[in-house]
Amino acid sequence: MAVSDFPSVKLHVVTGKGGTGKTTVAGALALALAAGGRQVLLTEVEGRQGIAQLFDTPPLPYEERLVATADRGGEVYALAVDPEQALLEYLEMFYNLRRAGSALKRIGAIDFATTIAPGLRDVLLTGKVMEAATRERRGGGRLYDAVVLDAPPTGRIARFLNVNAEVAGLARMGPVRQQADSVMNLLRSRRTAVHLVTLLEEMPVQETIDGVKELTRVDLPVGGIVVNMVREAFLPPELFKPVAAGSIDTAELGRGLKSAGIDATAELVGALAAEAGDHAGRLLLEERERDELAELERPTYELPLLAEAIDTSCLYEMANRLTQQGLV
Amino acid sequence: MKSVDVDRLVDTSSIIVCCGAGGVGKTTTSAALALRAAERGRKVCVLTIDPARRLAQSMGLTELDNTPRAVSGVDGAAGGSLDAMMLDMKRTFDEIVLSHAEPQRAQQILANPFYISLSSSFAGTQEYMAMEKLGQLKATGNWDLVVVDTPPSRSALDFLDAPQRLGRFLDGRMIRMLLAPAKAGGRGVMKVFTVGLNVVTNVLTKVLGGEALRDLSLFVASLETMFGGFRERADQTYRLLKEPGTAFVVVAVPERDALREAAYFVERLAAERMPLAGLVLNRVHASAAPDLSAQRALAAAEALDQSGESALTAGVLRLHAERVLAATRDRRMAERFAGAHPAVPVVQVAAQASDVHDLDGLRQVGAELASGYDAGAPDRGRRAG
Numbered sequence: 001m002a003v004s005d006f007p008s009v010k011l012h013v014v015t016g017k018g019g020t021g022k023t024t025v026a027g028a029l030a031l032a033l034a035a036g037g038r039q040v041l042l043t044e045v046e047g048r049q050g051i052a053q054l055f056d057t058p059p060l061p062y063e064e065r066l067v068a069t070a071d072r073g074g075e076v077y078a079l080a081v082d083p084e085q086a087l088l089e090y091l092e093m094f095y096n097l098r099r100a101g102s103a104l105k106r107i108g109a110i111d112f113a114t115t116i117a118p119g120l121r122d123v124l125l126t127g128k129v130m131e132a133a134t135r136e137r138r139g140g141g142r143l144y145d146a147v148v149l150d151a152p153p154t155g156r157i158a159r160f161l162n163v164n165a166e167v168a169g170l171a172r173m174g175p176v177r178q179q180a181d182s183v184m185n186l187l188r189s190r191r192t193a194v195h196l197v198t199l200l201e202e203m204p205v206q207e208t209i210d211g212v213k214e215l216t217r218v219d220l221p222v223g224g225i226v227v228n229m230v231r232e233a234f235l236p237p238e239l240f241k242p243v244a245a246g247s248i249d250t251a252e253l254g255r256g257l258k259s260a261g262i263d264a265t266a267e268l269v270g271a272l273a274a275e276a277g278d279h280a281g282r283l284l285l286e287e288r289e290r291d292e293l294a295e296l297e298r299p300t301y302e303l304p305l306l307a308e309a310i311d312t313s314c315l316y317e318m319a320n321r322l323t324q325q326g327l328v
Numbered sequence: 329m330k331s332v333d334v335d336r337l338v339d340t341s342s343i344i345v346c347c348g349a350g351g352v353g354k355t356t357t358s359a360a361l362a363l364r365a366a367e368r369g370r371k372v373c374v375l376t377i378d379p380a381r382r383l384a385q386s387m388g389l390t391e392l393d394n395t396p397r398a399v400s401g402v403d404g405a406a407g408g409s410l411d412a413m414m415l416d417m418k419r420t421f422d423e424i425v426l427s428h429a430e431p432q433r434a435q436q437i438l439a440n441p442f443y444i445s446l447s448s449s450f451a452g453t454q455e456y457m458a459m460e461k462l463g464q465l466k467a468t469g470n471w472d473l474v475v476v477d478t479p480p481s482r483s484a485l486d487f488l489d490a491p492q493r494l495g496r497f498l499d500g501r502m503i504r505m506l507l508a509p510a511k512a513g514g515r516g517v518m519k520v521f522t523v524g525l526n527v528v529t530n531v532l533t534k535v536l537g538g539e540a541l542r543d544l545s546l547f548v549a550s551l552e553t554m555f556g557g558f559r560e561r562a563d564q565t566y567r568l569l570k571e572p573g574t575a576f577v578v579v580a581v582p583e584r585d586a587l588r589e590a591a592y593f594v595e596r597l598a599a600e601r602m603p604l605a606g607l608v609l610n611r612v613h614a615s616a617a618p619d620l621s622a623q624r625a626l627a628a629a630e631a632l633d634q635s636g637e638s639a640l641t642a643g644v645l646r647l648h649a650e651r652v653l654a655a656t657r658d659r660r661m662a663e664r665f666a667g668a669h670p671a672v673p674v675v676q677v678a679a680q681a682s683d684v685h686d687l688d689g690l691r692q693v694g695a696e697l698a699s700g701y702d703a704g705a706p707d708r709g710r711r712a713g
Binding site: 017018019020053091095100104109119153155166175201202203206232234235236239248249252253255256257259260261262267268270271272273274275276277278279281282285307 | 349350351352378380381382445531534585586615616617620624628629631632635637638639640641642643644645646647648650651653654657681682683685
């Protein structure tokens with residue numbers, strides 16, 4: 001088994017453009033981290049209930065629930081962080097204001113505060129994730145070996161994580177600022193890594209490059225690049241260019257089909273050549289995108305395109321692949 | 329499966345809204361519909377939110393100046409034209425402030441941290457501003473058709489909910505409470521509110537600090553004078569969407585999550601009595617040789633492996649098997665959707681070998697969108713393969 005590229009990391013943040021399979025990768029990463037008897041918390045912050053759909057469980061409450069057991073005895077818990085609940089918890093924890101909290105909720109003040117106070121929402125969401133990642137002794141809740149955050153998409157990730165800058169206009173001092181500072185301390189440390197999920201397509205790759213730039217600019221630790229849904233190549237690389245350009249050896253194709261007992265009509269050979277041409281074109285494009293990603297000089301991991309819809313058994317397979325390639 | 333009469337749609341609608349989950353090709357679909365409408369002779373404006381860089385460049389969208397620009401390279405022989413713009417949400421919001429408040433007050437508002445937060449990161453501002461911009465574009469009367477590409481929301485439904493949510497929020501109880509002391513003049517009824525307000529102010533002061541609270545009151549007071557009935561405004565944009573001539577196009581790909589979102593959206597549009605033109609299913613796999621089954625192709629590939637003959641043919645056969653399986657799976661997904669929503673017309677667009685990033689590519693997508701419809705048999709099934 002490969003040695004982990006991120007041995008010091010406790011908080012794994014997973015982002016990616018919509019449609020790249022960010023939640024699936026976050027789930028697989030949590031399973032990989034849990035393998036061998038470790039406890040892992042998988043969190044989401046956008047109210048999408050993506051984790052529940054992924055593990056085929058009922059919608060998650062604001063509570064840490066066991067959603068899967070990993071290879072060799074580990075456990076994955078999941079939590080859907082809700083900003084209103086987090087604010088109530090925060091008020092209770094720091095000010096003992098539980099009853100006032102529920103009164104505030106009734107008149108809509110909690111909704112108001114979490115919606116409009118600049119950055120407060122993100123401080124609450126990241127704050128809760130930080131709390132879970134930095135728990136130290138029993139009594140303060142379950143202790144985790146690692147926390148995985150299914151984060152907002154690449155386009156918003158730097159702003160979401162850079163909570164200090166966001167609350168700066170709001171709170172120059174005071175408790176929110178302190179909370180933001182300690183969140184930033186964890187996020188900027190070697191205990192955090194932000195992984196980006198992408199496909200080998202133009203837009204997701206461009207967003208990944210922009211995302212890495214943006215994260216670097218605000219001093220947040222970029223982790224690995226996970227290339228998801230990689231197609232199998234049915235042609236050897238030296239044939240990509242000629243086949244894409246339409247010059248496939250149709251005579252060989254015809255002979256091959258015949259010897260395999262298939263009636264090699266000109267129509268069939270033409271159709272198969274066209275399919276091969278499309279495929280080769282796609283592979284060439286993927287090579288270009290792969291080169292662009294390589295310029296980022298970040299550890300890169302690949303997951304194959306699965307023919308079937310994602311179910312839990314696929315997640316274990318993906319977890320294994322991430323481990324073999326050294327992400328975990 | 330019913331099909332969509334795309335040419336009729338682009339010839340007769342005055343607003344087309346493309347919606348769906350993120351990453352399903354909404355922007356490309358919007359641009360392709362707009363281009364087709366323009367080349368069929370209509371004056372069209374397409375409002376995009378977040379186009380791929382090369383697609384944006386091909387449409388001349390190189391600067392974010394929040395005004396529509398003519399797209400060059402469009403065939404105007406039929407008398408049509410195409411303008412395109414990329415939405416700048418903050419700028420659109422700032423423009424509302426500038427047009428409603430006196431200059432000095434406007435500057436105060438624009439600098440307020442709560443305003444900055446609301447205008448740049450409130451979940452829903454982008455959707456609201458897209459609608460606001462749509463309203464503005466329609467009001468100019470410059471275009472026969474405006475095509476809107478909706479924001480990449482966390483869920484497709486945000487787009488319908490956000491304008492009202494923002495309206496409700498700005499018109500809400502909390503805002504009124506914060507304003508109450510100024511207006512109440514010590515009347516008894518308001519006393520309850522004032523007590524409540526004290527609790528709120530205390531907590532907010534504790535959490536945010538006193539300075540933030542002063543910023544907040546200033547912001548709330550500005551909103552009051554400036555926007556009056558924010559909700560009314562949201563309702564207005566909502567009504568615009570129900571007008572005859574508006575058509576919604578739901579965009580999806582044949583994958584479970586995207587189709588689930590599409591199904592929610594279709595049901596929601598029906599519940600709101602909003603006019604749905606149909607579902608565009610992008611990236612549908614098809615095989616050029618559907619008569620050679622996947623099983624047969626795989627068996628032949630294995631036979632070739634064993635005899636050591638033509639690795640090329642074996643590879644091509646495996647590729648073919650994969651494509652046939654993908655096509656079958658996609659067709660099953662489409663049929664399942666059609667079975668659950670028999671009244672919704674569906675048009676399928678084949679998976680492209682490369683990304684679309686020029687007008688020719690858009691033209692091809694437009695032609696493919698339109699080709700699925702057979703005027704003589706609107707209910708014919710597409711069961712090729």
